[in-house]
Amino acid sequence: MQTRFSDDSKRLPRAEEAERILRSCVHCGFCNATCPTYQLLGDELDGPRGRIYLIKQVLEGQPATASTQLHLDRCLSCRNCETTCPSGVDYHNLLDIGRALVDRAVPRPSGQRVLRLGLRSLAASPERFKALLRLGAVFRPLLPTSFTGKLPRPAALQGERPPVRHARRVLMLEGCVQPGLSPNTNAAAARVLDRLGISVIATPDAGCCGALDYHLDAQGAGLDRARHNIDAWWPHLEKGAEAIVQTASGCGAFIKDYGHLLAHDPAYAVKARQVSEQALDLVQVLGEEPLEQICAARNQRIAVHCPCTLQHAQKLGGHIEALLTRLGFNLTEVPDGHLCCGSAGTYSLTQPVLAKQLRDNRLNALESGQPELIVTANVGCQNHLDSAGRTPVRHWIELVDQSLAE
Incomplete structure (x- = not known):
């Protein structure tokens, strides 16, 4: 794709990256075939190819409009298109560049600004978020259904975590919303790892990963959170911690x-690269361990929802299914496993109509094999799918932890 950036665009910090990504696109349209929003809306501008053209136009000097912003906002950032693209277009980074450019040019309505600021302030503070959930549970009977649907079902109590006692050690990101929405997930992961001779080191100074800020009009704040986490993890990595384990694929x-x-940050580039290399999803860690020696799987029909951030971003599609099958769990067939559930971070709150359609479509596919339970690997997907009040949804590690206890 040919480009003619405006003089202002040429001076942007990521101009060369944007131009490289645009030139890699051959506008074949294969991406639209797997784009969830294009499938729902049928609008070229609500597919990856159309959004690429919108970003290109703005970079070439055409004014950004509220319509431009809307079509970019509707993107789930699921990266399904990246998996499909034969040219290897780095779409999500181009989208981040385009969104930042458009958001600077197009002021949002006050309601949107308040919502986004509220999400950033609440979700980035685990204690504040848990307090809000407790308040919501108390006043649940008085709240409209649009709010009660976002409150989680009563969560499994968080069991005790084993002490640090093994030579093999890993760090674990606690997350910002997971301690409130699914408090047993990380505790279950710590127990399973402990049974395998791996201790989890607590790093309370590490906070939100930064994604919420970064994807809600505050990229600078998101990168500051990344730097903060690197500082919190670095001393432990220097002392030999094997990995930074995440139980939330997002x-x-x-x-x-x-x-x-952070490649161009002289103070953090090297450390950031190492942190990224040592960041592993839980399924990558457990997939290499002899779990079958200690696991007693129950004959329960289970459907697996593989989050977009696991299969398209981290390229780990099928890993959870393979591990659970290896352990003897009874998995149902799930059609259209590549499609997004509509959670997508805060998408279910900023684009509730589309998110609900995507959720219901996904649940129809997941429930087609009549499972007793749905498991997933991301707290956002877990809460969004479970909000329909249909088949219960849990993190897959809770299932494994339960089988160890039994």
Whole structure:
């Protein structure tokens, strides 16, 4: 694709990257075939190819409009198109560049600004977020269904975590919303790892991975959170911690991008690259361990929802299914496993109509094999799918932890 950037665009910090990505696109349109929003809306501008053209026009000097912003906002950042693209277009980075450019040019309505600021302030503070959930549970009978649907079902109690007692050690990102929405997930992961001779080191100074800020009009704040986490993890990595384990694939996908996003930061480039290399999803760690020696799988029908951030961003599609099958779990067939559930970070709150359509379509596919339980690898997907009140949805590590206990 030929480009003619405006003089202003040529001076942007990521201008060369944007031009390289645009030139790699051959506008074949294969991406639209697997784009969830294009399939729902049928509008070229709500598919990857159309969004690429919109970003290209703005970079070439055409004014950004509220319509431009809307079509970019509607993108789930699921990266399904990257998996499909035969030319290897680095779409998500181009989208980040385009969104930042458009958001500077097009002021958002006050309601949107308040919503996005509220999401950033609440989700980035685990204690504040948990307090809000407790308040919502108390007043649940008085709240409209649009709010009660976002509140999680009563969560499994968080069991005790084993002490640090093994020579093999890993770090674990606690996350910002997961301690409130699914408090047992990380505790279950720590127990399973402990049974395998791997201790989890707590790093309370590490906070939100930065993705929420970065994708809600505050890229600078998101990168500052990345730097903060690198500082919190670095001393432990220097002492021999094997990996930084994530149980939320959305966080993991963003941490894997630290090296790219901070590549031009002289103080953090080297550290960010190493952190990205040592960031592993939990399934990568457990996939290499002899779990079958200690696991007693139950004959329960289970459907697996593989999050977009696991299969398209981290390229780990099928890993959870392979591990659970190896352990003897009874998995149902799930059609259209590549499609997004509509959670996509805060998408279910900023684009609720589209998110609900995508959720219901995904649940129809997941429930087609009549499972007793749905498991996933990302807290956002877990809460969004479970909000329909249909088949219960849990993190897959809770299933494994339960089988160890039994």
